[in-house]
Amino acid sequence: MKVALKRIAPSLSTYAAVYLVFLYLPVLLLPLFSFNDGTIVAFPLSGFTFKWYLALSGEEALLRALLNSLFVGIASATLATSLGLLAARAFARYRFPLRHASEGLVMLPLVVPGIIVASSMLVLFLFIGLKPSLAAIILGHAFLTVPFAVSIMKSAFDEFDPSIEEAALDLGESVAGTFRRVTLPVVAPGILSSMLVCFTVSFDEFVLAFFLSGNEPTLPVYIWSQIRFPAKLPNTLALGSCLLAFSILLLVLAEIFRRRSTKRGTGK
Amino acid sequence: MFRLRSETSRGMALSAPATLYVGFLVAAPLGILVAYSFWTQNYVSIDRTPTLSNYGFALNDPLVRHLLLKSIWIAGLCTIATVVLAYPIAYFIAMRARRKTLWLLLITIPFWTSYLLRVFSWKLILGFKGLMNSALISLGAIDQPLAFLLYNEFAVVLTLAHAWAPFAILPIYVSLQKMDRSLLEAATDLGCTGFQRFRRITLPLTFPGVIAACLIIFIPTVGDYVTPALVGGSEGKMISNLIQVQFGAANNWPLGATLSLIAMASVGLVATGFLFLANLARGTIR
Numbered sequence: 001m002k003v004a005l006k007r008i009a010p011s012l013s014t015y016a017a018v019y020l021v022f023l024y025l026p027v028l029l030l031p032l033f034s035f036n037d038g039t040i041v042a043f044p045l046s047g048f049t050f051k052w053y054l055a056l057s058g059e060e061a062l063l064r065a066l067l068n069s070l071f072v073g074i075a076s077a078t079l080a081t082s083l084g085l086l087a088a089r090a091f092a093r094y095r096f097p098l099r100h101a102s103e104g105l106v107m108l109p110l111v112v113p114g115i116i117v118a119s120s121m122l123v124l125f126l127f128i129g130l131k132p133s134l135a136a137i138i139l140g141h142a143f144l145t146v147p148f149a150v151s152i153m154k155s156a157f158d159e160f161d162p163s164i165e166e167a168a169l170d171l172g173e174s175v176a177g178t179f180r181r182v183t184l185p186v187v188a189p190g191i192l193s194s195m196l197v198c199f200t201v202s203f204d205e206f207v208l209a210f211f212l213s214g215n216e217p218t219l220p221v222y223i224w225s226q227i228r229f230p231a232k233l234p235n236t237l238a239l240g241s242c243l244l245a246f247s248i249l250l251l252v253l254a255e256i257f258r259r260r261s262t263k264r265g266t267g268k
Numbered sequence: 269m270f271r272l273r274s275e276t277s278r279g280m281a282l283s284a285p286a287t288l289y290v291g292f293l294v295a296a297p298l299g300i301l302v303a304y305s306f307w308t309q310n311y312v313s314i315d316r317t318p319t320l321s322n323y324g325f326a327l328n329d330p331l332v333r334h335l336l337l338k339s340i341w342i343a344g345l346c347t348i349a350t351v352v353l354a355y356p357i358a359y360f361i362a363m364r365a366r367r368k369t370l371w372l373l374l375i376t377i378p379f380w381t382s383y384l385l386r387v388f389s390w391k392l393i394l395g396f397k398g399l400m401n402s403a404l405i406s407l408g409a410i411d412q413p414l415a416f417l418l419y420n421e422f423a424v425v426l427t428l429a430h431a432w433a434p435f436a437i438l439p440i441y442v443s444l445q446k447m448d449r450s451l452l453e454a455a456t457d458l459g460c461t462g463f464q465r466f467r468r469i470t471l472p473l474t475f476p477g478v479i480a481a482c483l484i485i486f487i488p489t490v491g492d493y494v495t496p497a498l499v500g501g502s503e504g505k506m507i508s509n510l511i512q513v514q515f516g517a518a519n520n521w522p523l524g525a526t527l528s529l530i531a532m533a534s535v536g537l538v539a540t541g542f543l544f545l546a547n548l549a550r551g552t553i554r
Contacts, residue, residue: 016360019353020374023433026389027378029399033392040397087286094279102287108294111484113491113535115508119515119528120297127300143293146286204382207493211515220384227388227498240385251380255373 030244034237039230052238062239065222069203072134072218076141077149077198083142084149084194085187091150092157103150110147117144118211125212132214140208145198152197152258156190189257196254200247219243304525314522322526332510336531339506340538342421342496343489346428347482353429354436354481359470361437362444372441379434387498390427394418394499419501427495432488436481443477444470472550479546483539490535507531 037047056062090096091103109117117140125136160183168178184191206220213221223239226232306318326332361371378386393399394417401413417423447470455465493508500506507527514524 012356012360012364015356016365016371019357022430023375023378026386026393026430027381029389029392030385083286083289087283090279090282094275094282096276096279096283099279099283102283105294106286106290108290111487112294113488113508113531115491115493115511116528116532118493119511119524120301121293122515123300123304123521123525124293124297139293143290146290150286200380204380204384206382206384211512220382223384223388236388240382240388243385244381247381248377251377 027244030237031241034234034241036234039234052234053242055235056238056242059235061217062219062222065217065219068134068213068216069219072137072141072209073199073202075138076145076202077195079138079142080145080149080198081153081191081194083146084153085191088150088153088157089183092154092160093162106150107147109144114207118208121208122211132212134213134216134218136212137209137218140212141198141202141205144205144208145201148197148201149194152194153187153190155258156187156193160186189260193254193258196250196257200250200254203250204243204247301525301529304522305529307522309520309522322522323530326523326526326530332507332527332530335505335507335510336534338421339490339508339531340534342424342428342504342506343486343492344538345421346425346432346489347486349425350429350432350436350485351440351478351481354433355440355478358437358440358444358477362441372438375437376434379431383431384494386431387427387494390423390430391418391499394423394426418499420503421500423499423501424495424504424506427499428489428492431495432485435484439480439484440474440477443474443480447473475546475550479543482542482546486542487535487539490538491531 033045034052035048035050036045037049037051038045087102087106091099121136121140121143122132125132125139130136130139164186165178165182168182169175173181204220205218206224209218209221210224217225223236226236226239304314305322306320308315308317308319308321357375361368361375365371391398395401396413396415396418398418400417401410404410405413451469451473452465455469460468490506491508492506493512496504496506496509500509508531511524511527511531514520514527518524
């Protein structure tokens, strides 16, 4: 028995290592070839260059798409986090009818196929007179990111000790004042974490933005328009690498804030 | 009594905005899609006389049927591939790895980077003049580039199995973590071999995690747009590509709405059938 275990253990860790290569190969490929002094992605590498990155700064359409994405990301993250903050507090603190149904419902956007969300929202928005625009994308992205906001805020509130709220109320603080001066500061890192995660999801989202952007593309929609042209490939690689770095940076920040929020809430 | 009622009303009031927002954006578009599916496109205008012609067309058109069946087939293959590849990793992290949190972090980081870029990256890896071919040629393993890597079902399944990996690993990992380890010791004491232990304890107890992983992957992949569009070629096209065409170039929204609804219904049907079979299998797996 022991022998069999020992034989299986190293092969399992070898498999895990190979699997990690499989997971990271496409992610690391973009930065690797973005510094390559050639226009095709193939071995051998031909030389080191920064020129593709420098070429990016001259693209005006890119800058515009970047600003659009930043705007959409911030606005939709704010909307989703506000909704998530209130809902998570309700789920974590109160027992009420239909709580489980409503907890399940807010998670629904995670599992609906993207094309169905995208097509049905396009139809809905045009029906109520909202033309494809950044506003439409913001509403759509807020819908997609609500599940992330709710689950992050729920973990922030789960760790939150309600007795400090009760103490504030007993000491004569009003309900609104307690929320602003006690609850909000404690869950603030959770809010930041939720904002960052929602922003990242929105910043990277393509299909919905593709359907709902009129003549104002977001960054992924801009990239989509670029990847058909082989001549633009090195620029796209450089841009993609910047985005990868940016996403990972935001997530590291989100994780730091999330950990801080769970530490604070327990009063340790 | 007063406290109870205030708790109820507070809970409902606080959760209402998110619930109503999500509920509205699920229900309202669905209602309008249903309405559209009974209308017809008359060049630039919409004819609102109710008709079943879209359904008649969609259900009888060989292309629609072909794409729908192929979407389900590819999503099914991808689900199996992802779960089979992911199970050993989840097992490794839960049972063997020393730094579990680090491993979980490593698994989830790629998921947070742009989906579009990851799919695009696979296209670069698998392409005719791409990374894989050039690497194999410079290693001397092949003389001619392999043409079968990109633009087919295989490329779609591989790319999707990569994209959805954490969604398979995490539920299986959670079910492994929840498993009572003393059962394994008991099995060993009673003379089970390693394989028997796995087959009769670990596998049945992690079955719910596997089922959850299957559904989490299958449902969204049926409707994936980016992967078939970028790496699928003509052989790997899926139903979502046809739906997009109806809302875009073909400008036939009623048909697009009908296709969306049919796709949704098929996904629901297959998922329900799968759950039913899974429940049956669960009875016999022990």
